[in-house]
Amino acid sequence: MLDLSVLVNNFRFLVVQGLLGLGGFTGGTLRLAIPAIVLGFLLGIFVGLARLARARWISVPATLYVEFFRGVPLVMVIFWIWFIVPQLLRVPIPEYGVALAAFVIFEAAYFGEIVRAGIQSVPRGQVEAATAVGLTRAQTMRFVVLPQAIRNMVPSLVTQMIVLFKDTSLASIIGYVDLTKAAQIVNNREIRPFELYLFIAVVYWVCTYSMSRVARRFERRPA
Amino acid sequence: MSYQFNWSVLWSGQSGGWLLQGLLTTLELSALAWVLAAALGITSGAMRTVPWRPLRALATLYVEFFRNVPLLVWMFFWYFGVPPLLPMTIREWLFDHEAEFWAAMFALGVYHGARMAEVIRSGIQSIPRTQFEASVAMGLTTFQAYRLIIVPIALRLIVPPATNESLNLLKNSSVALTISVAELTFQTRQIETYTAKAIEALTAGTLIYLVLCVGIATVMARVERRFAIPGLIARGG
Numbered sequence: 001m002l003d004l005s006v007l008v009n010n011f012r013f014l015v016v017q018g019l020l021g022l023g024g025f026t027g028g029t030l031r032l033a034i035p036a037i038v039l040g041f042l043l044g045i046f047v048g049l050a051r052l053a054r055a056r057w058i059s060v061p062a063t064l065y066v067e068f069f070r071g072v073p074l075v076m077v078i079f080w081i082w083f084i085v086p087q088l089l090r091v092p093i094p095e096y097g098v099a100l101a102a103f104v105i106f107e108a109a110y111f112g113e114i115v116r117a118g119i120q121s122v123p124r125g126q127v128e129a130a131t132a133v134g135l136t137r138a139q140t141m142r143f144v145v146l147p148q149a150i151r152n153m154v155p156s157l158v159t160q161m162i163v164l165f166k167d168t169s170l171a172s173i174i175g176y177v178d179l180t181k182a183a184q185i186v187n188n189r190e191i192r193p194f195e196l197y198l199f200i201a202v203v204y205w206v207c208t209y210s211m212s213r214v215a216r217r218f219e220r221r222p223a
Numbered sequence: 224m225s226y227q228f229n230w231s232v233l234w235s236g237q238s239g240g241w242l243l244q245g246l247l248t249t250l251e252l253s254a255l256a257w258v259l260a261a262a263l264g265i266t267s268g269a270m271r272t273v274p275w276r277p278l279r280a281l282a283t284l285y286v287e288f289f290r291n292v293p294l295l296v297w298m299f300f301w302y303f304g305v306p307p308l309l310p311m312t313i314r315e316w317l318f319d320h321e322a323e324f325w326a327a328m329f330a331l332g333v334y335h336g337a338r339m340a341e342v343i344r345s346g347i348q349s350i351p352r353t354q355f356e357a358s359v360a361m362g363l364t365t366f367q368a369y370r371l372i373i374v375p376i377a378l379r380l381i382v383p384p385a386t387n388e389s390l391n392l393l394k395n396s397s398v399a400l401t402i403s404v405a406e407l408t409f410q411t412r413q414i415e416t417y418t419a420k421a422i423e424a425l426t427a428g429t430l431i432y433l434v435l436c437v438g439i440a441t442v443m444a445r446v447e448r449r450f451a452i453p454g455l456i457a458r459g460g
Contacts (some may be wrong), residue, residue, distance in 0.1 A: 067437075068433070070436075071432065071433045071436040071437055072394070072429050072432050072433060072436075073394040073395065073396075073397035073398075073408065073432060074394075074397075075397040075398060075400065075408050076397060076408060076411075076425065076428060076429055076432065079408070079411075079412065079425060080425050080429070083415065083421035083422075083425065084421065084422060084425075087226055087421070087422075162291070166291075166292070166293040166294070167293070169293035169294075169295040169296060170293075170295060170398070172295070173295075173400075173401060180293070180295055180296060180299070183299075184299070187303070193299070193300075193303035193304040193307070194300075194304035194305070194307065194308060196304075197296060197299045197300040197303065197304045198300060198304065200296055201292040201296050201297070201300060204291065204292045204293055204296060205288060205291045205292050208291040208292070209287065209291050212291075
């Protein structure tokens with residue numbers, strides 16, 4: 001009853017193109033996930049620092065940004081960008097651009113919260129000591145607070161990266177050919193939903209589980 | 224920018240009714256899935272901490288597999304993959320009774336049950352081990368100790384993260400539109416299709432989600448204060 005030949009025959013399309021995005025092909029889960037993680041984290045650092053800023057005209061908008069995006073579904077954000085940006089710019093945006101923009105903007109709110117919590121986890125006395133030694137505010141951040149904060153952030157950062165990696169499957173809703181969409185395309189031709197969807201579940205699982213294993217090793221090293 | 228705003232599309236014609244129906248479907252789907260997730264989460268979260276290895280292994284298998292795969296994949300799996308394997312009579316009953324709704328409910332519940340299990344496990348692990356030892360010393364069995372002592376304390380400890388996770392469930396119910404459950408996001412898109420007014424439709428849907436999430440979070444912050452165990456949780460300290 002279980003027909004595994006459908007997986008063998010379409011392995012190249014599913015894994016090489018759908019997951020990795022290789023082979024002169026626009027698509028791929030990793031090609032979307034890696035830039036989304038990097039850019040989302042970078043924007044998240046700014047959001048997190050902005051939330052802690054003393055000036056209210058910086059911290060209030062940053063707080064609103066975080067609260068807004070944490071209160072709406074990602075699917076909604078993807079549709080916003082998909083419908084609105086082409087209307088504003090009067091140029092068609094490829095699915096890749098829409099999906100990447102949506103993930104970066106959405107996940108920056110979550111990364112921002114992690115950065116903020118990480119910075120706040122550094123004891124206040126550290127900052128006072130650094131100031132007493134004669135460091136400027138920027139130097140205190142750069143040499144004292146951030147190195148400790150980043151270590152404290154590692155577990156939540158990895159969890160969020162895994163969440164983002166799984167979320168990239170939602171790009172298939174607007175037609176971006178990632179692993180999920182690739183399975184849908186094959187299924188439309190072969191009608192083997194059980195095998196195909198279970199297979200991509202295992203592929204996603206291997207990726208996310210290995211991410212969490214690598215992270216656990218990192219967590220142990222710095223005390 | 225030459226976009227013509229026309230907010231009246233939201234209350235003229237069928238749009239208002241669609242939004243209301245979408246909201247009700249979202250709430251119904253989330254509520255049923257939440258019950259399933261809470262049941263699975265409490266059971267498997269507690270099982271992950273019991274001093275008996277086979278039970279722990281079973282719960283770990285469930286949690287690690289279902290938590291680490293995208294919800295969208297589970298939606299497709301439960302909706303397209305599983306029904307063909309069911310007996311004919313069950314399958315026919317399902318497709319007469321909104322199969323997509325039940326598949327979405329199952330996918331959401333099983334996925335978030337695995338995530339809820341982690342919340343509950345960390346709650347249980349934050350209770351001093353001596354509580355369990357004391358209950359067993361008093362003559363309770365392991366099951367009684369969990370049912371009467373450990374789980375009730377854990378549930379009071381985890382109100383904040385469990386609220387967070389419940390809101391994630393509510394927001395994730397929007398993924399059900401991929402298997403054409405007519406929930407809120409689906410109806411928002413339907414309004415957009417019929418009226419070609421994307422900004423108005425999306426604003427309405429987004430605001431409803433925001434009000435739901437902020438409202439639930441506010442209520443649960445009250446509940447948290449009410450159920451806090453004095454001496455165990457330092458609030459605002």
